[in-house]
Amino acid sequence: MRRSLKESFSYAFWGLIYSLRTQRNMKIHFLAGIGVLTLSLFLPFNGYDYLFVFFAIALVIITEMINTAIEATVDLFTKDYHRLAKIAKDVAAGAVLLAAINSIGVFFLVIIPKIKGFSYLNFYRIKLYPFHSLLLLIGLLFLLYTFISYGRSRGGKGHF
Ligand SMILES: Nc1ncnc2c1ncn2[C@@H]1O[C@H](COP(=O)(O)OP(=O)(O)OP(=O)(O)O)[C@@H](O)[C@H]1O
Numbered sequence: 001m002r003r004s005l006k007e008s009f010s011y012a013f014w015g016l017i018y019s020l021r022t023q024r025n026m027k028i029h030f031l032a033g034i035g036v037l038t039l040s041l042f043l044p045f046n047g048y049d050y051l052f053v054f055f056a057i058a059l060v061i062i063t064e065m066i067n068t069a070i071e072a073t074v075d076l077f078t079k080d081y082h083r084l085a086k087i088a089k090d091v092a093a094g095a096v097l098l099a100a101i102n103s104i105g106v107f108f109l110v111i112i113p114k115i116k117g118f119s120y121l122n123f124y125r126i127k128l129y130p131f132h133s134l135l136l137l138i139g140l141l142f143l144l145y146t147f148i149s150y151g152r153s154r155g156g157k158g159h160f
Contacts, residue, residue: 017149019068025096026064030147032103033057036111037140044117047129049110050136056099056106057139063099067092 003011019026040053070092074085126133 013146016065016146019065020146023064023068026061026068029057029060029064029100030143033061034140034143034147036107037136037143040111040136041126042118042120042122043111043114044119044122044125045114045129049114050129050133052106052110054135054139056103059099060096060103063095067096 020030036053036057040050043049045053070088074088078085126136
């Protein structure tokens, strides 16, 4: 079946909403991501700091989504106990754990050392890094929009 680009994007987006809606850990990752991105706007970040934070957040969310997809695939195949089902789910959960540990490392190595430079004036430094700042603002808006859509879809307007 041939799908338009808009349809493909829509399915992908609702896949993200589904993970957010059904996975408790995903809600925690999203809130933490929004919090860290907001905080970073007021820290004396350079371009590399932005990159590390951005990739750490993306990695956690991506692995959580792959974990959700693997769980759904395994459950589609069997609801009974199976050694291979356990391996598939445990390995996928291990990937999320590794990504989460990586993000804790980024928090301590990148964010904590910059905390003492916290200032509302740092918000105006974002013009020094126009590309990174743009990425950061797009990421923040995307996370917020997804979160708001999640709230709306809970009211019965979503695809699921
Ligand atoms: N069909 C199965 N056969 C064997 N073990 C299973 C099976 N389903 C789940 N398990 C075991 O139970 C654990 C939890 O599985 P479950 O599907 O409940 O994931 P979950 O608790 O929803 O995970 P998450 O918190 O990542 O959403 C798995 O990691 C696995 O060890």
